[in-house]
Amino acid sequence: MPDTLQPGVRLSVLPTDQFKTTRISVHFMAPLDPATISARTLLTSLLETSSAEFPTQAALSAELERMYGADFGIGVNKDGQVHRLTATLSVVADRVAGTDLLRQAFAFLQSTLLHPLLPQGQFDAATFARERENLVQYLASLAEDRQTQAGLALQALYFAAEPKQAVPSFGTATAMAAVTPAQVLAAYHQIITQDQILITVLGPVDPAAVRELAAGLGFAARSADSLTVSVDRPVSESVAAKRDEAPVVQAKLNLGYHVDTDIYGPQFYAASVASALFGGSPLSLLFTNVREKASLAYYASSVLDPLRHFMMVQTGIDTATAPRVAALIAEQLRLVQTGEFSADLLANVKQGMLTSRLMAYDSPRFLARQALLRSLVPGVPADYDSYAQAIGAVDRAAVMAAAQGMTLQAQYLLAGKESQ
């Protein structure tokens, strides 16, 4: 369990000698609020490129270079109903660098997070305008990646009745263009004084030394009430459908399903296996039957988001085949629901999930993410063995029941159009 530094400010230290790096993340978490998403996103750009001590991007980058090419980034994300702003700094382990980089890393985080560049108590007007413009341009250009475009459009369609979930965690170009310096300053004060904070540190470190450094960041006490993470919506009788056109050669057909599941209980593991069998693994029915056998798609896969009771199928296809592909996808889900799959396939899919999971324990990012999830959601498996045991307990009947709880709710097609 994380250690409490102050009410609402917690620390999770994961000492390990496996890696040559130390990864430090500072997570600021608040209930998801579409009104503040854009300001929080722009805040990440401002904090990431300057501080009072390093007033230009060049100065800040030079400091990272001096710290043996430390990796630094601040981003936003959402976990169910929680909006999270996370600063991550990875440095070469002290024993590899031969210097006290860990101490320097905490000093750097204190400089960027707690002493931002605020001449006259405001963000510099020119810097603000430039970073906002860059983000507006960046958000607009997301449509250049058609897979991302289709994924976001499906999410908006699926969550049409819930603005909180319909909007991406980083907001939209239109909303970004309207953000004011006062809103960003307010967002800054909110993360520093009100957001719940979790600091994770993973690497070859001494927990006592890390505790002292983390406490030294000086975050004050705040509300420690637990945040509501999971979110659900009622199942609708009808399927929402939308079609957009773009000058693309390859069309994108994305489907959104409501998933009946508990959070990290038996239903969750059954739904995970059902999703993997349906489209979430290289052995899945979508990959085998839609891509390989029918040659109807270059990619066809599903991904489960249990915290939102949501599953998305993504495919890349020819526009003209969309109805055939949709029917074929429905057929694959039906096969899972009715148990028309071999025992070997089920065993292999489960085995694939276990091997992926075991290999993930070689990744600092995964390990740190598990620490975050454990702090947010009860029931997250503590280690590989408990995960393996839960997956192992999922049988054919449980997979069928889980698949029967997957209901198509939204269908989005990004179709090609003839360009002149």
Add this chain to the structure above:
Amino acid sequence: MTTTHYAALGETLVQETMDNGLRVNIVPRPAFHETFAQLAVDYGSVDTHYRDITGAAASDPAGIAHFLEHKLFEKEDHDAFDLFGATGADANAFTSTNRTAYLFSTPRAVKENLATLLDFVQSPYFSAKTVAKEKGIIGQEIQMYQDDPGWLLYNGLLNQLYPGEPIAQDVTGTLASIADITPELLYRAYDTFYQPSNCTLTVVGPVDPAEILALVAENQAAKPQFAQELPQRLDDFQVAPVAPARTLHAAVVRPKWVLGVRGQTPLANDLAGTRFQIATQLLLEMLFGDSGAWFQQAYDQGLLDDSFDYDYSVQRPANYLTIGGDTSDPAGLAQAVQAVIAAGADQAQLTPERFARIKQAAIGKYAMGLNAVESVASQISAQSFSQVNWFDYGQLLQDTTLAAVQAAAARWFDPAACTTLTVLPEEAEHA
């Protein structure tokens, strides 16, 4: 069996060449769960003109190496992919300009999967029927790239740097070129390039190197013997003019601009070549990196943003630089980058202080890149056809001098070897 310890990195490299010429690299990683293995072939999309094993000159359709990679998984009565899947291993493959590689990662059944990897790559099966079906799948892949603005920019630039040369062809080929692929052409290319002496096997993970070597030796001894003659390629390094600057319109949201510099001398596959490669990478970082005065000024002027990037690509027989990104002001960015190129070796940003800092960062980033089993295996494999292995890079970085970086600037910055590509959004459509 040769074992080399790299104490500063905490790494060990075990190497051995099999009787049939297959070279094996093993990096034991006892603290990890994952074993990653990659069988690499020194064969890529540029290798379309060569002498086949009878000595006759051969010319293949663009995209054949990638096509062959796809097809190798499928056998007469099974798909090799399923054999990996049955043990829970993840298998994959990729083709680049110079390389084809087959790989798997797994926490268990390493030996079984290793045998599967060697066996499926070394037993080709191409039939008219399966070749025809593959054209549909690869056709989809080709189409997908055409919707990717990044591909458009990169592929477009290569066509200007190397007009009409094989390196400018896309790895996947075109719908027209792959239509010409037949089982006979696949077998001819396979027999030429997939000889064990033109392949390397890299294994990284919690393995016992002696056991792995014994398994590979036994597996290879049971295979048909090959000629062990390295393929003879008919396309050599060329000095040729680049095509002039070009602007095209496409379905992009943001304008994009990129400059390419065509390398005027071949890059040797040896220590000197590797040193030059490192010096060039440091040069780009010193001139265009985000800690420099040039970047800061261009950033403040709104000429570039975080998408700005630069790279040195070494792709036999060619090598070239690319510099560019998304920009609201392509002309302004062009002017700023071209001013740096025009200064040649006389660069104000090449100071000893900046050099020391950027070198320190490069050394740190190199060490950070040694975390993941997969990235170590990929780097060791990528370097396996060079005379310098990846674990020697750290020391070479350490040894690099500012003088070497200045020499690289003098060698690279010739405006006549440069060309640019601008991609602009299409004109708004009127109903």
